[in-house]
Amino acid sequence: xxxxxxxxxxxxxxxxxxxxxxxxxxxxxxxxxxxxxxxxxxxxxxxxxxxxxxxxxxxxxxxxxxxxxxxxxxxxxxxxxxxxxxxxxxxxxxxxxxxxxxxxxxxxxxxxxxxxxxxxxxxxxxxxxxxxxxxxxxxxxxxxxxxxxxxxxxxxxxxxxxxxxxxxxxxxxxxxxxxxxxxxxxxxxxxxxxxxxxxxxxxxxxxxxxxxxxxxxxxxxxxxxxxxxxxxxxxxxxxxxxxxxxxxxxxxxxxxxxxxxxxxxxxxxxxxxxxxxxxxxxxxxxxxxxxxxxxxxxxxxxxxxxxxxxxxxxxxxxxxxxxxxxxxxxxxxxxxxxxxxxxxxxxxxxxxxxxxxxxxxxxxxxxxxxxxxxxxxxxxxxxxxxxxxxxxxx
Amino acid sequence: xxxxxxxxxxxxxxxxxxxxxxxxxxxxxxxxxxxxxxxxxxxxxxxxxxxxxxxxxxxxxxxxxxxxxxxxxxxxxxxxxxxxxxxxxxxxxxxxxxxxxxxxxxxxxxxxxxxxxxxxxxxxxxxxxxxxxxxxxxxxxxxxxxxxxxxxxxxxxxxxxxxxxxxxxxxxxxxxxxxxxxxxxxxxxxxxxxxxxxxxxxxxxxxxxxxxxxxxxxxxxxxxxxxxxxxxxxxxxxxxxxxxxxxxxxxxxxxxxxxxxxxxxxxxxxxxxxxxxxxxxxxxxxxxxxxxxxxxxxxxxxxxxxxxxxxxxxxxxxxxxxxxxxxxxxxxxxxxxxxxxxxxxxxxxxxxxxxxxxxxxxxxxxxxxxxxxxxxxxxxxxxxxxxxxxxxxx
Numbered sequence: 001x002x003x004x005x006x007x008x009x010x011x012x013x014x015x016x017x018x019x020x021x022x023x024x025x026x027x028x029x030x031x032x033x034x035x036x037x038x039x040x041x042x043x044x045x046x047x048x049x050x051x052x053x054x055x056x057x058x059x060x061x062x063x064x065x066x067x068x069x070x071x072x073x074x075x076x077x078x079x080x081x082x083x084x085x086x087x088x089x090x091x092x093x094x095x096x097x098x099x100x101x102x103x104x105x106x107x108x109x110x111x112x113x114x115x116x117x118x119x120x121x122x123x124x125x126x127x128x129x130x131x132x133x134x135x136x137x138x139x140x141x142x143x144x145x146x147x148x149x150x151x152x153x154x155x156x157x158x159x160x161x162x163x164x165x166x167x168x169x170x171x172x173x174x175x176x177x178x179x180x181x182x183x184x185x186x187x188x189x190x191x192x193x194x195x196x197x198x199x200x201x202x203x204x205x206x207x208x209x210x211x212x213x214x215x216x217x218x219x220x221x222x223x224x225x226x227x228x229x230x231x232x233x234x235x236x237x238x239x240x241x242x243x244x245x246x247x248x249x250x251x252x253x254x255x256x257x258x259x260x261x262x263x264x265x266x267x268x269x270x271x272x273x274x275x276x277x278x279x280x281x282x283x284x285x286x287x288x289x290x291x292x293x294x295x296x297x298x299x300x301x302x303x304x305x306x307x308x309x310x311x312x313x314x315x316x317x318x319x320x321x322x323x324x325x326x327x328x329x330x331x332x333x334x335x336x337x338x339x340x341x342x343x344x345x346x347x348x349x350x351x352x353x354x355x356x357x358x359x360x361x362x363x364x365x366x367x368x369x370x371x372x373x374x375x376x377x378x379x380x381x382x383x384x385x386x387x388x389x390x391x392x393x394x
Numbered sequence: 395x396x397x398x399x400x401x402x403x404x405x406x407x408x409x410x411x412x413x414x415x416x417x418x419x420x421x422x423x424x425x426x427x428x429x430x431x432x433x434x435x436x437x438x439x440x441x442x443x444x445x446x447x448x449x450x451x452x453x454x455x456x457x458x459x460x461x462x463x464x465x466x467x468x469x470x471x472x473x474x475x476x477x478x479x480x481x482x483x484x485x486x487x488x489x490x491x492x493x494x495x496x497x498x499x500x501x502x503x504x505x506x507x508x509x510x511x512x513x514x515x516x517x518x519x520x521x522x523x524x525x526x527x528x529x530x531x532x533x534x535x536x537x538x539x540x541x542x543x544x545x546x547x548x549x550x551x552x553x554x555x556x557x558x559x560x561x562x563x564x565x566x567x568x569x570x571x572x573x574x575x576x577x578x579x580x581x582x583x584x585x586x587x588x589x590x591x592x593x594x595x596x597x598x599x600x601x602x603x604x605x606x607x608x609x610x611x612x613x614x615x616x617x618x619x620x621x622x623x624x625x626x627x628x629x630x631x632x633x634x635x636x637x638x639x640x641x642x643x644x645x646x647x648x649x650x651x652x653x654x655x656x657x658x659x660x661x662x663x664x665x666x667x668x669x670x671x672x673x674x675x676x677x678x679x680x681x682x683x684x685x686x687x688x689x690x691x692x693x694x695x696x697x698x699x700x701x702x703x704x705x706x707x708x709x710x711x712x713x714x715x716x717x718x719x720x721x722x723x724x725x726x727x728x729x730x731x732x733x734x735x736x737x738x739x740x741x742x743x744x745x746x747x748x749x750x751x752x753x754x755x756x757x758x759x760x761x762x763x764x765x766x767x768x769x770x771x772x773x774x775x776x777x778x779x780x781x782x783x784x785x786x787x788x
Binding site: 041042043044045073074075076077108109110216217218219220221294295296297300301303304306309310311313314315316317318323324325328338341342343381382383385386387389390391 | 435436437438439467468469470471502503504610611612613614615688689690691694695697698700703704705707708709710711712717718719722732735736737775776777779780781783784785
C-alpha cells in the first residue's frame with residue numbers, strides 16, 4: 001500500500017470499548033499541513049465538531065486524535081471541557097498547540113468520556129507513532145465501531161510530473177449510537193495545496209461520496225471528514241487543470257470509501273445503487289434518489305429479492321419533485337420494468353434471481369428529458385438491522 | 395352503534411383476494427348527498443384518484459364503491475378504462491349517474507383489475523345493501539387488506555337542538571402493496587352541509603388526523619378520505635359556531651380512526667405518540683414531529699424498550715428547523731430525560747419498564763418558547779415488519 005509522505009499513524013486500545021478493541025487513533029503530520037473539514041449539518045452536534053470548525057481550514061495543522069466507543073455528544077459543559085482536554089493532551093504529547101489538533105469522537109451519545117483512559121491512550125498512541133502500513137491499519141481499526149472491518153482506500157496520481165499519493169480511512173455502518181456508529185473519514189495526501197483549495201476539493205469529494213450514502217437516513221451528531229495535505233510530494237499545485245486532477249483523484253478515493261459504508265450497513269444483505277437521470281436539475285435528481293434510498297419498502301423488497309417496481313415508482317412520485325408520471329422509466333439490474341408510465345411484462349423469477357445472486361442491486365430511473373442526474377448508495381433493510389438496533393437496552 | 399340516517403352499506407367477497415375474504419364494499423346515500431374528498435399528494439397516483447378529483451366536492455353524490463386486493467395503480471390506459479367501468483357498473487346497478495359514484499381501490503400495484511369478478515361483485519353488493527350495523531361492519535371489513543381488524547369510529551353530537559350522527563370506517567397498516575395496504579377512509583354523517591363546508595371540515599379533520607400518522611412514511615398512490623353528508627338529520631348547518639361544532643366532532647372521529655392505523659402497523663409492538671411544543675410555528679413543530687416519527691433508530695429503540703434519548707434528540711437536530719440545541723427538552727412516558735440541552739440522570743431500568751409495560755409510548759419534546767405545536771403518531775419498527783415486507787416475492 002502506497003502511503004503519502006509526511007504522516008505517521010498509530011492505533012491503540014485505551015479501554016473505552018468494553019470489548020478491549022483499539023479505540024484511540026492518532027494521525028500526525030511531521031510539519032505544518034494544510035487541512036480542510038466537512039461536518040454534520042445536525043444542529044445537535046458533538047463538542048468535537050464545535051471545536052474542529054474553529055480550527056479548520058488551516059495551513060498550520062498537525063494532528064487528528066480520534067476516539068471510538070463514545071461520541072461525547074449531548075454531554076453539556078463537561079463534554080466541552082473533556083473535548084478541549086483531548087486536544088490539549090494530544091498537543092502536550094506531540095509538542096504542538098491545541099489549535100493544531102482536530103478531535104473526532106464516535107460511539108454512545110450522552111455519556112461522559114472516561115478521561116483517565118483517554119489521556120493514557122493518547123500518551124500510548126503518541127509513543128507508538130510510525131509511518132508504515134501496519135500503523136496506518138492500526139489507526140483505521142481504532143476508528144471503527146460497529147463496522148465489520150476497517151475501511152481504507154488509496155490512489156496514486158501523477159500531476160504535472162510529480163507523484164501525488166492519497167490514502168484515506170473511514171468508519172460507519174449505521175448512523176448513531178448506542179451501537180456506536182457515525183460516519184468519520186480522514187483523507188491524507190502529500191500534495192501541496194492551500195487551505196482554500198483543500199476545502200474546495202473536500203467539499204466536491206464529499207458531495208459526490210459521503211453525502212450520497214445512507215443506511216437509515218438518521219444524520220449523526222458527529223459526522224466529519226477531514227482532508228490533510230502534507231505538501232511533501234513536491235511543489236504547490238495551483239493551476240486549474242492540476243487542481244482538477246487532484247480533486248478527481250480525491251473524489252474517487254472518497255467514493256470508494258463511501259460505498260463501503262452502506263455495503264457494511266448494520267445487517268445489510270445488499271448494497272443498492274440508485275441512478276436518476278433526466279431530471280430538471282441535479283438537485284431534483286438528488287432529491288428523487290434520496291427519497292427512493294430512504295424507502296423502507298424499497299429496501300425490504302430488495303432484501304426479499306422482490307422486483308417490486310411499484311414501491312420504487314411510487315417513491316419517485318412523493319419525492320417532492322415536479323415531474324410527469326408518464327415520463328418515468330425504471331430499469332433494475334438491466335431489466336426494464338416500467339416504461340413511460342406503463343408496466344412492462346417481465347419474467348419475475350429471472351429478475352428475482354438476479355437480485356438474489358448479486359450483492360449489488362442497480363436501480364436506474366429516468367424521469368424526463370432534463371440534464372439533471374444523481375447517484376446514491378444505500379443498504380437494504382433486514383431483520384438483522386432491526387435486531388441490531390432494538391435488542392440492546394442502555 | 396348509532397349510524398347516521400340516509401345511508402345503506404354492503405360488503406361482499408368477489409374473489410379479488412386469494413383468501414376469499416370480503417373485497418367489494420358499497421356505501422350508498424338514499425338521496426343526493428354532499429361529498430368532499432382529500433387525496434394522496436403522490437404524483438404517481440391511481441386512476442381512481444384521478445376520477446374522484448373530477449367528481450368531488452359535489453351536492454349530488456350517491457355512492458362509493460371500494461375494492462380491496464388490487465390498487466389499480468400504475469396500470470396505464472387499461473387501468474383508466476377499468477376504473478371508469480367500476481363507476482359505470484355501480485351507476486347501472488343503482489340507477490344513478492357514473493359521476494355520482496366515487497371509486498376507491500387498494501391492494502397490489504401494477505396488476506390489472508379482474509373486471510369480471512369486480513362487475514359480479516358490484517351486482518352482489520348492490521342487491522345486499524341495508525342500513526343496519528351488520529352491513530356497516532361488512533363494508534368496513536371489505537375495505538381492509540393487511541389490517542388485523544376493521545377500523546370504525548362513531549360519534550353523536552347535538553347541534554342547535556338537532557342530533558347529528560357521524561360514523562366512519564378506515565383501513566391501513568402499511569403504505570402500499572404488494573402486501574396490499576394503503577390508507578382509505580370514508581366518513582358518513584347525516585348533517586346537512588354545503589360541499590364547501592364539507593370540504594373545509596374534511597380538510598381540517600384530515601390535517602389533524604390522517605396527515606399526522608406514519609408507519610414507514612412511504613406515501614401511497616391510492617390514499618383517499620371521503621366525507622359524505624346525507625342531510626337527513628335536519629336543517630342546514632350554516633352558522634360558524636355550528637360548523638365549528640360539527641368540524642370538531644368529525645376531527646375527533648378521524649383522530650380516533652387515524653391512531654388505529656399505526657397501532658395496527660405491520661408488525662407493530664408499540665404506538666408512538668410524539669408531541670412537539672415551543673416551536674416557532676405549527677409547521678416547524680410538524681416538521682420536527684414528522685422527522686422523529688420517521689427515524690428507524692427511534693422506532694427500533696422503542697421496539698427494544700430502550701429509553702435512548704440520544705436518537706430522539708439527534709433526530710430533532712436534523713429536522714431542518716432553526717432551533718437552539720440548548721433549548722431542547724425531552725420527556726418520555728412522563729420521565730424527564732434531557733433538559734435545556736443537557737442530559738438528566740434517570741433510572742434506565744424504570745423507564746425501560748414503562749416502555750415495555752405500555753402499548754403507547756409518549757414522547758414530549760419542547761424546543762423553545764414559541765407557540766408552534768404538533769402531535770404525530772407512528773408505529774415502532776420490528777423484526778416482523780421486515781419479515782412481512784421482505785419475505786414475499788411477486
